Amino acid sequence: MQGQSQQQAYDRGITIFSPDGRLYQVEYAREAVKRGTASVGIRTPDGVVLAADRQVSSSLMEPSSVEKIHKADNHVGIASAGHVADARQLVDLARRRAQGEQLRYGQTIGVETLTRAVTDHIQEYTQTGGARPFGVALLVGGIDDGEPRLFETDPSGTDYEWQAAAIGSNRNEIQEFLEENYRPDADLESGIELALRALGAADDEPVDAENVDLATIDTDDETFQTVSQERLESIVAEIDQPDAEESDE
Secondary structure, eight states: OHHHHHHHHHHHOTTOOOTTSOOHHHHHHHHHHHHSOOEEEEEETTEEEEEEEOOOSOTTSOGGGOOOEEEEETTEEEEEEEOHHHHHHHHHHHHHHHHHHHHHHSSOOOHHHHHHHHHHHHHHTTSOTTOOOOOEEEEEEEEETTEEEEEEEOTTSOEEEOSEEEESTTHHHHHHHHHHHOOTTOOHHHHHHHHHHHHHHTTTSOOOGGGEEEEEEETTTOOEEEOOHHHHHHHHHHHHHHHHHHHHO
16 A cells, blocks of 8 residues: 555655656557657758648538648748647747847747747756646757757757657657658658658558648758648649559559
């Protein structure tokens, strides 16, 4: 009985390590990320692609109200997986940090610097009593002096840089697909196609363009741009076409 009460103490206390060095609340936050719909980031020499599955739970819901990809600054975008409200708080933090850098120093903030500012804030919530960790992971993509950068944040407050990464549900399957199909020399259009194919990889079915958000940050103009629904439908149709031809044969 005493062992059970000790287990509950480690389980509930965000500031208490278990005997084997674990913070259970951080691990639960990671589980919350796994329950969120997937997001994918692709880094190419021509820019960064961010794509997110934003499945709408009801036909009565306005699809535009489900936001998974956000503009943090003109040259930085953020995709999320996990608790939407937690993501919104961190995106707002990133926007304030980017605006502060512009006002204070008259220059745009670096993608890595912005990511570290967000992860520092996340880490504080892993050691603060009366709080809980953020149940969300982010993909932060942008351009630093003409160089594409892509980072992932974790509920523990750790950041990782990637060439291609997935967060959210079915991460392992999508990440395996990216490892098999990613090419470092691919152009931006190929990156868009890879991101869309990766989102459908877990179900072995073509992705539904109506349930996808997609944005790019191009190295030429270093500007965050969302991809229109019409263009998404056109790209998805092109991706599906080879499969259709093979089945006819």
